Amino acid sequence: MQLTKAEEQVMHILWTLGEGTVQDILKEFEGESKPARTTIATVLNILESKEFVKHHTSGRINIYSPVVTKESYSKGQLFGFIKNYFNGSFSALASFFAKEANLSVEEMDALLEEARQTLTDEEKEKLNKK
Incomplete structure (x- = not known):
């Protein structure tokens, strides 16, 4: 479910x-344009109705x-x-990201290796839980 900003x-x-309370949340907003207390309370009510x-x-x-x-x-x-x-394609996302970020071949290799290691670690955790 998509949330508003x-x-x-x-x-x-x-x-x-x-x-936290409404007041606790309000304290965390920075700057002079803090929302009203009632605005925070309303947003929290909406989030509660959305079960967030x-x-x-x-x-x-x-x-x-x-x-x-x-x-x-x-x-x-x-x-x-x-x-x-x-279109649900991770490879299209990776290709787009590589082009836009102007990544070198070495940087792409490092990203792929990190992804492989993460997947390997997750697989090991699943096996240990069985």
Whole structure:
């Protein structure tokens, strides 16, 4: 599910904090153009209806925490991006990235080796869990 920019901003803050109140989240916004307290509360209500956050109450204060992890959301966004812009092709994405970033052959080899190592490590973890 795609989040709006405001929803993503609040989620990034919650992912960093682990949990927080509306006031805690508001404190994390930088600069003079901080959103209103009611705006943060509204965004949190929307995120809760989308099942991205949950809350518990302490006294009269709601304390919010993420339900969806940053990693899970990021993975979904990345795969959606690859599907929508590169027809689901990782090789098309890698080719585009290599051209746009003007990567050398050595840099591409290093990226591929890192990917291979990550996949090998993940496979080893899966085998150890069985």
